Amino acid sequence: MAILDSKTLSAVLPRNIADGMIKKTLSTSTVAKLSGQEPMKFGTVDILRFNNTVRAEFVEENADKSSTVAAWDKVTAVPHKAQVTIRTSNEFMWADEDYQLGVLDQVAEAGANALSRALDMGLYHRVNPHTGNVIASWTNYLTATKKTVTQGSADADADIRQAIGLVIEDGTPITGLALDPKMAFALANLQCLSGGKPNGMPRYPELGFGTDITSFLGVKTAVGTTISGLPEAAKDTGVRAIVGDFADGIRWGVQRDLPLELIPYGDPDGQGDLKRKNQIALRLEIVYGWYVMEDRFALIKTAAVGG
Template sequence: MATTITKATLDPKMVSEMFTKVNGHSALAKLSAQKPIAFNGNEVMTFSLDGEAAIVGEGENKPAGSAVVAPVTITPIKFVYQHRVSDEFVRASDENAIPYLQAFTEGFAAKIARGLDIAALHGLNPATATTATSVSGKSFDTLVTQTVTYSAAAADDNIDDAVAAIQAEDGVINGIAMSTDFAAALSKIKANNVSQYPEFRFGANPATFSGIPSDVNTTIAFGSSKDKAIVGDFVNAFRWGYAASIPLEVIQYGDPDGLGDLKRMNQVVLRSEAYIGWGILDASSFCRIVAGS
């Protein structure tokens, strides 16, 4: 059994830098707004207002309006990441330990970024690619029911159709998350033998598509998901955040990750946990482009 010899908390500056890196790996983090969340969760009130504003003349009655007020609870979920380093780490001075911690936090940022996408988009446990009951009910694949059937030869038309579906629900579009094969399909679309979207050729990941913020990411089509792209209001209709306190454990003994005895291999394990929450505030503000059955 593993024995933890040191417990600490990652420096706030290091945590901030780490989640800045997450924006570069996660489609959701890149396209949406991050706000801090409380350790015991946040409740966000959403308002659905029907009808339009009315002009009321002198002496006229004010007409009744209707609205649906519903709370969306954003509860942090624990994500764990651990990594082996040389046992020189435990004997190093604080200055010499910094490179280990920097490498660890960079790896942590990459794993948490993918974890956020995989869990929030598909309701899956990133480590096993299987359904995680704790998050499946709050994922895009479960809540976003508006879909467009993917056609590689008409990927741009697929986006048009998705936009039309969202606008029909009075939604706005400010982001497109694409799988790598969807982006490749865009790069192959030609008119009069001229590539219409050359910015997507050779695996490129441009910041925008026709002026709309975009991201190309392998997390979009992760596992058995049929998603090829997701279009919608990522800025206003989706929210995510993290609890700022991130613990760090240094494990010197045992085999905590199944890769062999630490002492025999002259290694220690750095283990950390991040608490991340998210919520889809309005599912009708999104549309998924999915592969046909």
């Protein structure tokens, strides 16, 4: 039996494909690699933050006990829907199950990758991946942080340490490092110094060429092109690294899973009538919810756009 029924116009996404899409969406994003998602209901979600440090007290016999005045504030995680619409020939509807499975595998691969990158593009840069433009109405995004280091030397190590210093001086822990591939390669390409000059010996030989760094000096690390925003962004954001508290400084979750919608009629994407073009459209959607505490992060930017 065909997976897509040309008579009833129904679509059934095989469980193994659906599970694979969800898994990949949550594993290829640098946000997802460094910051674990949490269960989140649909819609705006209020998150309470305890903003006082609780301290214990030693009390002598017959002495009075003191207390800590608790102070709470509230932030709100807002839902953001991302979608991918893919057109294909309507002959797909008449094909056998093996052919349809092959197409669905490709749709799943492309869709999961696009939706994964969308999480980073929105949460980091508030950029719409489809247009490359900034969504001006979004006011909560990570790169709004005021803590910025401008690349001032050829030593990527020094730049990272300086950025870490900006975060740590406020008492924020460092739990993650996100690197653009250019920064990862620069870090991996560093040499040890002798008399202040490179001696040809790799400083961090365990990094290889920097293509798949998962840890740097004990800090959980992820590498991805979404750090710079390219190729989706209309222009390079100039961000080459993000360091900070990925564990508690980002609160995010998937509010709705990935469905597959078969659209046989109309013009769902502004590209012309489907029937006229002998096409159908397959649409995938996901709803993320997130809130970023941007003051818990620091950026490293290129000199051209540095802070």
